[in-house]
Amino acid sequence: MKHFLNINNIEDLNATIKEAIALKAHPFKYQSQGAQKTLVLLFFNASLRTRISTELAAKNLGMHVIVLNLSDAWQLEFEDGAIMNFQNSEHVKEAAKVISQYATIIGVRAFPTLTDKAKDQSEWILNAFATFATVPVINMESATAHPLQSLADAITVAETRQKKKPKVLLTWAPHPKALPHAVANSFIKTMQLQDVDLCIAHPEGYDLDPTIVKNTPVYYNQNKALKAADFVYAKNWSSFSEYGKILNTKSDWMLTKEKIGAAKFMHCLPVRRNVVVEDAVLDSDQSLCIAQSNNRTFAAQIVIKKLLESL
Numbered sequence: 217m218k219h220f221l222n223i224n225n226i227e228d229l230n231a232t233i234k235e236a237i238a239l240k241a242h243p244f245k246y247q248s249q250g251a252q253k254t255l256v257l258l259f260f261n262a263s264l265r266t267r268i269s270t271e272l273a274a275k276n277l278g279m280h281v282i283v284l285n286l287s288d289a290w291q292l293e294f295e296d297g298a299i300m301n302f303q304n305s306e307h308v309k310e311a312a313k314v315i316s317q318y319a320t321i322i323g324v325r326a327f328p329t330l331t332d333k334a335k336d337q338s339e340w341i342l343n344a345f346a347t348f349a350t351v352p353v354i355n356m357e358s359a360t361a362h363p364l365q366s367l368a369d370a371i372t373v374a375e376t377r378q379k380k381k382p383k384v385l386l387t388w389a390p391h392p393k394a395l396p397h398a399v400a401n402s403f404i405k406t407m408q409l410q411d412v413d414l415c416i417a418h419p420e421g422y423d424l425d426p427t428i429v430k431n432t433p434v435y436y437n438q439n440k441a442l443k444a445a446d447f448v449y450a451k452n453w454s455s456f457s458e459y460g461k462i463l464n465t466k467s468d469w470m471l472t473k474e475k476i477g478a479a480k481f482m483h484c485l486p487v488r489r490n491v492v493v494e495d496a497v498l499d500s501d502q503s504l505c506i507a508q509s510n511n512r513t514f515a516a517q518i519v520i521k522k523l524l525e526s527l
C-alpha cells in the first residue's frame with residue numbers, strides 16, 4: 217500500500233479486519249516496528265477521535281508523533297502557477313516536501329468546502345499532499361471519504377454480528393448544520409465489500425453520489441427501511457445534487473428506541489443528542505458508538521503497520 221486515501225487501498229479487507237482484531241488483543245506486539253519513525257498529523261479541521269486514536273495507534277507501534285493544526289502554520293496555496301501576491305504564504309509543493317523530511321508517514325484531515333462541488337470532488341488538499349509528499353499519506357477524513365472511520369465501523373460490525381448476512385441500514389438523520397458526505401460515502405463503499413445486506417434511507421433530495429451508491433437499495437421511507445435491520449447507522453449529510461444545501465430538517469427522521477427495535481445503533485460521533493438520535497438509544501446497550509470510537513485506534517494501527525511494512 218503506497219498511500220491510504222480510500223478504503224479501496226486495502227487489498228484484502230476481510231483479512232485486514234481480522235488483523236485489526238488481533239492487534240486489539242495485543243496492541244504492543246509490534247512496538248519495535250515504528251522505532252525511530254515519525255508520524256506527522258496535519259489538521260485543517262477540528263477533531264477529537266481521529267486526533268487521539270491515530271496518535272495512540274502510532275505510539276502503540278513505537279512511533280514518535282507530531283501534530284500540527286494548520287491554523288498555526290503559514291496559510292497554504294494549492295493552485296498550480298499561482299501568483300502568490302495575496303494572503304497565502306507557502307505553496308503545498310514546498311510544504312509537503314519539507315514535512316516529508318521530518319515524517320515517515322503523514323496524516324491529513326481536510327474537510328470539503330461544501331460550496332464548490334468540483335473542487336471538493338477533486339480532493340484538492342488530500343491529493344496535493346499525496347502528489348507532492350515523498351512519504352505515504354493517510355486520509356484522516358477528506359472532502360469525500362473517511363476510510364479510517366469506515367474501517368473501524370467494519371471492525372465493529374465484524375465483532376458484533378450475530379448473523380451470517382446481517383441487514384445494515386445507513387439512514388440520514390436530521391442536523392442543524394450542513395455536513396459533508398465523507399462518512400456516508402466510506403461506510404457505503406466499505407459495506408459493499410462486506411457480506412451484508414446493505415440499504416440506504418434518506419428523504420428525497422438527499423441522494424448521495426450515484427457512482428458510490430451504485431445498485432445499493434435506497435428507500436425514501438425510513439420506517440420501511442428500518443424493518444428487520446440488524447445494524448442502524450445514523451448520519452446526516454447535506455444535499456449532493458443541490459450541493460451543500462440543507463433542504464429540510466425532517467425532525468421525524470430522528471432515530472428512537474421504538475424505531476430501531478432490537479437493532480444495534482451506530483454513529484461515527486460527535487452526535488447531537490435528541491436531534492440525530494434520542495438519549496434512550498445512546499444510553500442503551502444497543503449503542504455501538506463507544507465501541508466504534510475504540511476501534512478507531514486499531515483501524516489506524518493496522519493501516520500504519522501496513523504502510524510501515526511497505527516502506
Ligand code: CP
Nearest residue numbers: 263264265266484485
Ligand atoms: N468520527 C470522527 O472522525 O471524529 P472526530 O471528528 O472527533 O475525529
